[in-house]
Each structure stands twice: as structure tokens, then as C-alpha cells.
Amino acid sequence: MTEGMVMNLVRLLLYLVGMIGFAAFNAAYLTLLERKQASWMQLRRGPTEVGPWGLLQPVADGVKLMSKQLLLPRDVDVPLFLLGPIMVVVPPILCLVTIPFSETLVARNFNLGLLMIFAFGAISTFVLMLAGLASANKFSSIAAARIVAQNIAYEIPLLVIVLSLVMSTHSFNLHTIVDQQAGGFWHWNLLRLGTNPLMPVAFLIYFICLLAESNRAPFDMVEAESELVAGVFTEYSGMGFGLFFIAEYVNIVVGCCLATILFLGGWHCPFGLLPGLHWFLIKMYALCVMVVWVRWSFPRTQFYGLLNLSWKILIPLALANLLLTAVMLKLF
Amino acid sequence: MESAMPVKDLKASFEAIAQRDAVSQSLVAETDHAAKGTNLDVTVPAERVGDAARILDLAAYMIEAITGVDWLADKQMEIVYDFVHPVSGERVTVRARVPRDKPELPSISAVFPGANWHERETHDFFGIVFEGHPGLIPLLLPEDATFHPLRKDFAP
Amino acid sequence: MSSDAQAIHHESFVLNVGPQHPATHGVLRIKLTMDGEYIVDAEPVIGYGHRMHEKMGENRSYAKFLPNTGRMDYVAALFNGHGYVGAVERLAGLVVPERAEYIRVITCELNRIASHLLWVGAFLVDLGGFTPLLYCFDDREHILDLIESVTGSRLTFCYFRFGGVCNDVDDNFIVGARDFVASMRSRMPMYDAFVSKNIIFRKRCEGIGILSADDCRKYGATGPVIRGSGVAYDVRKMEPYSVYSQLDFNVPVYTECDCMARYRVRIDEIVESLRIVEQALGKLPAGPVMADKVPRALKPPKGDCYFNVESARGSFGVRAFSDGSENAYRLKLRSPCFSNLSLFQECSRGMLLTDALALLGSLDLVIPDIDR
Numbered sequence: 016m017t018e019g020m021v022m023n024l025v026r027l028l029l030y031l032v033g034m035i036g037f038a039a040f041n042a043a044y045l046t047l048l049e050r051k052q053a054s055w056m057q058l059r060r061g062p063t064e065v066g067p068w069g070l071l072q073p074v075a076d077g078v079k080l081m082s083k084q085l086l087l088p089r090d091v092d093v094p095l096f097l098l099g100p101i102m103v104v105v106p107p108i109l110c111l112v113t114i115p116f117s118e119t120l121v122a123r124n125f126n127l128g129l130l131m132i133f134a135f136g137a138i139s140t141f142v143l144m145l146a147g148l149a150s151a152n153k154f155s156s157i158a159a160a161r162i163v164a165q166n167i168a169y170e171i172p173l174l175v176i177v178l179s180l181v182m183s184t185h186s187f188n189l190h191t192i193v194d195q196q197a198g199g200f201w202h203w204n205l206l207r208l209g210t211n212p213l214m215p216v217a218f219l220i221y222f223i224c225l226l227a228e229s230n231r232a233p234f235d236m237v238e239a240e241s242e243l244v245a246g247v248f249t250e251y252s253g254m255g256f257g258l259f260f261i262a263e264y265v266n267i268v269v270g271c272c273l274a275t276i277l278f279l280g281g282w283h284c285p286f287g288l289l290p291g292l293h294w295f296l297i298k299m300y301a302l303c304v305m306v307v308w309v310r311w312s313f314p315r316t317q318f319y320g321l322l323n324l325s326w327k328i329l330i331p332l333a334l335a336n337l338l339l340t341a342v343m344l345k346l347f
Numbered sequence: 348m349e350s351a352m353p354v355k356d357l358k359a360s361f362e363a364i365a366q367r368d369a370v371s372q373s374l375v376a377e378t379d380h381a382a383k384g385t386n387l388d389v390t391v392p393a394e395r396v397g398d399a400a401r402i403l404d405l406a407a408y409m410i411e412a413i414t415g416v417d418w419l420a421d422k423q424m425e426i427v428y429d430f431v432h433p434v435s436g437e438r439v440t441v442r443a444r445v446p447r448d449k450p451e452l453p454s455i456s457a458v459f460p461g462a463n464w465h466e467r468e469t470h471d472f473f474g475i476v477f478e479g480h481p482g483l484i485p486l487l488l489p490e491d492a493t494f495h496p497l498r499k500d501f502a503p
Numbered sequence: 504m505s506s507d508a509q510a511i512h513h514e515s516f517v518l519n520v521g522p523q524h525p526a527t528h529g530v531l532r533i534k535l536t537m538d539g540e541y542i543v544d545a546e547p548v549i550g551y552g553h554r555m556h557e558k559m560g561e562n563r564s565y566a567k568f569l570p571n572t573g574r575m576d577y578v579a580a581l582f583n584g585h586g587y588v589g590a591v592e593r594l595a596g597l598v599v600p601e602r603a604e605y606i607r608v609i610t611c612e613l614n615r616i617a618s619h620l621l622w623v624g625a626f627l628v629d630l631g632g633f634t635p636l637l638y639c640f641d642d643r644e645h646i647l648d649l650i651e652s653v654t655g656s657r658l659t660f661c662y663f664r665f666g667g668v669c670n671d672v673d674d675n676f677i678v679g680a681r682d683f684v685a686s687m688r689s690r691m692p693m694y695d696a697f698v699s700k701n702i703i704f705r706k707r708c709e710g711i712g713i714l715s716a717d718d719c720r721k722y723g724a725t726g727p728v729i730r731g732s733g734v735a736y737d738v739r740k741m742e743p744y745s746v747y748s749q750l751d752f753n754v755p756v757y758t759e760c761d762c763m764a765r766y767r768v769r770i771d772e773i774v775e776s777l778r779i780v781e782q783a784l785g786k787l788p789a790g791p792v793m794a795d796k797v798p799r800a801l802k803p804p805k806g807d808c809y810f811n812v813e814s815a816r817g818s819f820g821v822r823a824f825s826d827g828s829e830n831a832y833r834l835k836l837r838s839p840c841f842s843n844l845s846l847f848q849e850c851s852r853g854m855l856l857t858d859a860l861a862l863l864g865s866l867d868l869v870i871p872d873i874d875r
Binding site: 380385407408409412414429431438440459460496 | 729742
Binding site: 057059153157160233240315 | 707
């Protein structure tokens with residue numbers, strides 16, 4: 016073995032461990048963030064007992080989930096039912112491969128990174144659907160039917176928005192997209208009104224689609240706990256149930272990472288100073304806090320309200336945005 | 348919703364029922380609301396409760412409750428219907444008595460669909476059979492209940 | 504049923520909502536026949552919490568039944584007590600001192616506010632919004648503290664006695680109630696901004712769950728349900744019991760017949776109840792809180808009577824039959840939730856599951872009140 020190959024292997028291993036660690040850490044501590052933030056919004060105190068300020072709560076939760084029995088109801092489709100929780104965590108973690116956290120910190124920087132993220136993102140939908148159908152539970156089946164309709168509806172505006180962004184950046188490479196936004200917040204795609212005056216609207220659509228795609232309230236049709244008990248998760252127990260939540264939080268992280276990269280200048284400082292990982296993380300977690308904030312502020316939408324919002328408002332707006340970008344590119 | 352039919356007119360309608368049958372057990376009385384909680388207290392023959400309900404439905408009364416009473420000593424069961432007018436607030440109580448060994452009378456659930464549950468409940472508790480009821484199955488008691496707990500001779 | 508059965512699409516299925524389901528707030532079961540997400544038929548199945556209070560009313564003395572009243576509609580327990588003591592007082596011809604009547608009105612209206620606050624929180628949870636519940640509980644907590652200081656309990660109150668109330672209110676209660684009225688008034692704009700103006704909330708309530716006034720009449724639905732359908736039926740105005748005739752208040756009525764109308768009625772009722780509490784505190788006369796010479800073993804004369812009160816959920820009625828003995832011969836408890844739920848089967852036909860559960864939430868059901 017040459018030295019280069021060894022280096023490559025070590026690099027690969029380090030990134031693998033790093034990514035899984037990053038995903039697990041985020042899933043664990045975003046739950047704590049969610050609980051703390053929710054309690055702060057609701058005049059409560061949230062977890063305080065385990066560790067200082069409840070900081071070890073996620074560990075306790077993890078131990079609890081892992082020590083619980085995995086129940087297999089009689090009528091479930093066993094292979095699919097067991098595959099569900101495993102399959103659902105893999106795609107979001109794989110998405111992290113191509114996310115550039117800073118100038119140098121990226122596992123694999125390839126040209127079609129953006130495309131890859133959406134390709135993997137689509138897999139999650141199918142896994143959730145299969146898990147719901149395999150559960151042989153009517154609540155799960157209804158949720159499974161809902162999730163397909165929901166994800167198709169929101170994939171379209173999301174992709175159209177990203178397409179218009181790609182048209183103005185001329186690249187699918189996330190590293191390149193971030194590099195174009197260097198030197199202060201007025202260079203961010205969010206505010207590049209010269210190429211497209213509708214950019215802030217595009218960001219808003221992206222954010223709404225992010226909530227819908229990661230099945231977060233107010234679009235949590237997958238779980239819909241006051242209607243469908245726990246939606247597709249109804250029959251899952253123990254860590255099987257826990258994995259769905261890990262996947263949900265990693266999905267949020269990936270979505271927020273992508274929002275940071277596409278619209279908020281990635282690792283660049285808003286004032287053109289000291290670029291680096293910290294700026295990326297600050298922006299990303301700020302978006303995560305917003306996601307949680309929205310969840311605890313709104314009731315759930317109706318299912319048809321959700322579809323109407325996408326088909327009647329978001330898709331026409333996204334298409335108008337695409338058209339405007341094309342016109343602007345042609346004119347200027 | 349139209350305004351209330353004055354109690355006097357209602358009284359005349361109920362007396363018409365009584366006269367048609369020429370049955371002496373019909374009784375229509377205006378009562379003191381402060382003492383009895385009702386403005387008109389009507390006793391009709393058991394087979395005429397449907398007519399009474401239709402009169403009240405035409406006068407836009409609202410169904411409030413149906414209940415039974417087991418008069419063990421008289422060997423009778425009494426069924427008490429409470430109606431209230433949602434605009435004027437006037438109350439009408441309709442009573443009917445059936446023999447205890449054959450407690451049957453017509454259902455009024457076709458006139459007031461809300462009577463459906465009240466009659467099922469009364470059937471649960473007293474075993475009173477409401478003829479023409481769409482489904483006289485136990486409502487509050489267990490599905491397989493064969494007892495009627497509010498009968499005075501009920502022993503658990 | 505048979506004509507419905509033929510109309511059912513061949514792929515329809517039965518969905519059991521309850522007896523343990525997050526949307527039913529208790530042991531209510533609704534057997535839904537669904538065609539996809541549309542409801543073909545919804546059959547409520549009740550009786551899981553049936554305790555036969557009416558039989559208990561017959562086999563113990565009048566006074567011994569008093570604690571039972573707090574265990575039917577436990578969210579607004581004082582109204583049940585009021586209905587029961589009212590019926591027995593009417594039967595026995597007891598006259599209640601005016602101070603006691605005022606105290607009854609004050610505590611009952613506070614209880615109504617607490618009940619409506621709980622409903623607002625629970626309804627929002629039904630719609631998937633969890634946060635308002637905690638704000639409602641924060642305000643409700645103040646009321647429970649106040650009522651606890653005079654009744655001694657926080658939920659299943661047993662405060663009213665035949666001929667009065669068992670405890671007089673003290674200055675702390677009066678000052679506390681005045682403070683609460685002021686603080687609750689200042690909180691109302693927050694609820695308005697947080698809930699009433701929330702776009703998703705409005706989309707989920709406006710035009711959803713239409714109950715016509717005629718349906719309400721034929722099923723006997725009362726309280727905020729019928730007032731949200733444009734009928735100003737309120738026992739406090741129609742048959743003024745206690746001292747309601749001496750107090751100035753409005754009956755909120757909305758004609759939209761939807762969930763939003765029922766929500767607005769309840770929110771307006773909170774405001775009206777605050778007015779009633781304020782006036783009653785101002786008019787509270789001095790004097791005894793129990794009538795003289797109420798016998799320990801009450802034996803009302805033979806006869807029967809009906810007494811009903813406007814509970815937080817509608818008209819709660821008691822029909823009492825006395826045979827002159829220490830026990831009631833028959834005690835009929837008319838619960839508002841029972842009638843309010845009975846119209847669900849007809850009105851939910853053809854609705855989407857989501858909307859039907861919003862309708863169910865807007866009826867403000869307390870299951871032990873239905874089951875009794």
C-alpha cells in the first residue's frame with residue numbers, strides 16, 4: 016500500500032466516524048434544545064434533573080430507548096418493519112458527506128453534491144411510507160398515504176427554487192456556491208437582488224418546504240399525534256421509535272445546512288471577517304432554533320390545507336421565481 | 348327559528364289529543380315555574396307520545412331529556428319527557444305511564460333524533476321498550492347487560 | 504344503517520378512535536367507517552366510565568349524594584352541585600340567603616372561566632398546537648387557588664349545601680378575585696393575538712363543523728354549541744335562577760355555526776363571566792351563608808320538580824322525585840355533553856377525519872359527564 020492510499024483510508028474512516036458522531040450528537044442535543052426551547056416558550060422549565068441544567072437528559076433518553084423491548088405486532092411485514100428505522104437514518108447521514116462545513120472541512124467535495132442531497136432526501140419518504148404500510152395499522156396506513164402526497168407536493172417547489180438558484184450560481188457544487196458568496200452579507204444569495212429580486216421569497220419558500228419535507232409541525236402529517244395517534248410510528252417501540260426521531264433531527268440539520276450554504280453564505284462571516292466553521296454552525300443552529308420556534312407556535316394544518324398551500328401558492332410562486340431568474344439572466 | 352307558541356295554544360293542542368281519545372288519563376296543567384321548574388305539565392296516554400312530540404316539534408321546542416321512573420307500588424312505569432323552547436325558554440314536561448309488566452310505548456326518535464340516545468339510556472336502566480326505535484342496544488351498560496338497574500326490584 | 508351500508512364504497516374500512524386515543528380526552532370510543540380520509544359513518548360508543556350516579560342518588564340520603572355531583576363534569580364541578588342543590592331546594596321549598604346565592608354565582612362563574620380556559624388549551628392540542636395549553640393552565644391555576652381557598656378542593660368541588668354554602672368567603676378571596684378579574688382582562692389580548700388571529704387556527708376552524716340551529720334543537724345541544732349556531736339559549740337568561748336576574752351580562756351569540764363560532768362564544772363568555780364576577784363582588788351583601796333550620800335529614804314533601812343551570816357546557820338539569828323519605832325516589836341527571844355528543848354521528852358524515860376531530864374538540868366533551 017502506498018502512503019497515499021493509507022492516508023485516504025484514514026481520512027475516510029475519520030470522516031465516517033466524524034459524520035456519525037456529528038449526526039448522533041445533533042439528534043441527541045436538538046431534542047434537548049427542542050425541549051428546553053419549548054419549555055421556555057411555555058412558562059415551564061423543561062428537563063432539569065439529569066445532569067446540570069438537564070444536560071445529560073439525551074443520554075438518559077438514549078439508554079431508556081435502548082433498554083426497551085422491541086415489540087413485533089402479529090400482523091406486521093417483519094422484514095420491512097425492521098428495515099424501516101434503519102433505512103430511515105442512512106440517507107440523511109449520507110447527505111452529510113458532501114456538506115462543506117468550512118473551506119477545508121468536507122468529506123467529499125463533488126460536482127453534483129446538491130443533486131445527491133435531493134436524491135437521498137427522496138429515499139426517506141419511501142422508507143417512511145414502507146414503514147407505515149408494513150405496520151399493518153390503520154393509523155399508520157393513513158399516515159403513509161399522507162406522507163407520499165405531502166412529499167410529492169413539497170418536493171416540486173423545493174426543486175424549482177433550487178433550480179433557479181443553480182441557474183444564477185451556474186453550479187451544483189456546494190463549495191463553489193459558497194465561494195461565490197464571500198465578502199459580507201450583501202453578497203449572500205439571500206440578498207443578491209441583482210440576479211433575482213425575489214430571492215428573499217425564494218428563501219421563505221425553501222424554509223416552508225424544509226419544514227414540510229422534514230415532517231415538522233405545522234406540517235407533521237406523518238405523526239399527527241392528536242389524529243393518527245403517532246402516524247407511521249404507532250407500532251414502533253424502543254430504539255426503533257428512537258431511530259425515526261434521530262432521522263427527523265438529522266434531516267433538519269441537513270436542511271438547515273443546505274439553507275446556510277445556498278442562501279446564507281456558508282462559512283463566510285457576514286462582515287467579511289474571519290471565515291470559518293463557527294460561522295457555519297451559528298447560522299445553521301439559528302435556523303434550527305427557528306424550526307423549533309415555528310413548531311411550538313402553530314397548530315397543525317389540515318391535510319388539504321397543506322396540499323393547497325403547495326399546489327396553489329408555493330408552486331406558482333416558485334415557477335414565477337424560476338421564470339424571473341431566467342429573464343434576468345438573459346437581460347443582464 | 349320561529350318564536351314560541353304561547354303556552355295557552357300548546358295547552359289547547361294537547362287537550363285536543365286528550366279529547367280525540369276520550370281517555371280520562373290525559374291531563375294538561377299549567378304549573379308554577381318557580382315551584383316545579385316547568386311551565387306546562389302534560390300527561391298523555393302512552394300511545395300518544397308521538398303526537399305530543401310532533402306538536403312540540405312544530406312549535407320548535409328542543410328536546411332536553413327523557414327518563415323513566417319505576418312506580419313499583421302502582422305496578423307502573425312513568426316516562427318523563429322534558430322539552431324547552433330555545434327562544435322563549437318555556438318548558439313543557441310530557442308524562443306517560445305504562446304497565447310495569449308490559450312497558451312498551453312508541454319511540455319519538457323519528458321526530459327528535461336526539462331522543463335516540465335518551466331512549467336507549469331509558470331502556471338500559473328500566474327495560475322500557477320504545478317501539479320503532481332504530482337500535483335499542485345498550486348505551487351506557489355493557490353490551491351483554493340483561494339487567495335494568497333502576498328498577499326498584501333490581502338486586503345486584 | 505342498511506341504506507348506508509349499500510352506499511359504502513367497497514374499499515371502506517373501520518377505524519376505531521378510542522377508547523384510548525389522544526383526540527377523545529378520555530374513554531370515549533368512536534367507531535368510524537372511513538372511505539379513505541372521508542367519514543362515511545361515525546358511531547360514538549360510550550359508557551366506559553359509567554358509574555350509575557342516578558342509582559347512587561336513590562340509595563343514599565340527599566346530603567350524602569352531594570360529593571357525587573363533583574364527579575360527573577369534573578372540569579366544571581360547581582355547576583353540577585348547583586343544579587343538584589337547586590333541585591332539592593325547590594323540592595323542599597328552602598330559601599337560600601342572598602349572600603350565599605351571590606357566593607354561588609361568583610364561584611360558579613370563576614369555575615366557568617376555568618373550564619373554558621381548559622377547553623381553549625385542549626382544543627388547541629386537538630388541532631396540534633401545544634403551547635396555548637400551558638398559558639391557559641397558568642391562568643386557570645389562579646382560579647383554582649382562589650376556589651380552593653373557600654371550597655378546600657381543586658377539582659371535584661363539593662361546596663354547596665341545601666340552603667347555602669358550607670364556607671363563607673373571606674376578604675382574601677374577595678381581593679384575590681378582584682385581582683384575578685383585572686389580570687385576566689389584561690391577558691385576553693394575548694390570547695387574541697396568540698390564538699384567535701393565528702392563520703392556521705382560523706383556517707382549521709372557519710367553515711368547519713357546521714351545526715345548524717335546527718340540528719341543535721332536534722338533538723338538544725345546548726350551551727356554547729347552540730349559541731355558536733345563532734340561538735341565544737342561555738338558562739341564566741331564560742329561567743333566571745339564583746341571582747342572575749340582578750346582574751347585567753350579555754349572552755354571546757354567533758351565527759356562523761362553525762368551530763370558530765363556538766370558540767368565539769367561549770372566549771366572549773370568559774369576558775362576560777369576568778363582568779358577572781366583578782358585579783357580584785360589588786353587590787355581595789352581608790349576612791348568613793346558610794339558611795336557618797335546614798334539617799340534618801332532609802325529607803322533602805312528595806312530588807317532583809326540575810331544576811337546571813347553565814353549566815360551562817350547556818344546560819345541566821336535575822329532575823328529582825321525592826316520596827317523602829330521606830332518599831330521593833328517583834334522580835335524573837341531564838348532562839349537557841350527552842346531548843352535545845349525540846349529534847356528532849349525523850353531523851360528521853362526509854367530513855374529513857381531521858375536520859371531524861376539530862368538530863369533536865369544539866363540542867367540549869367531558870366523558871365522565873356523558874357516562875355519569
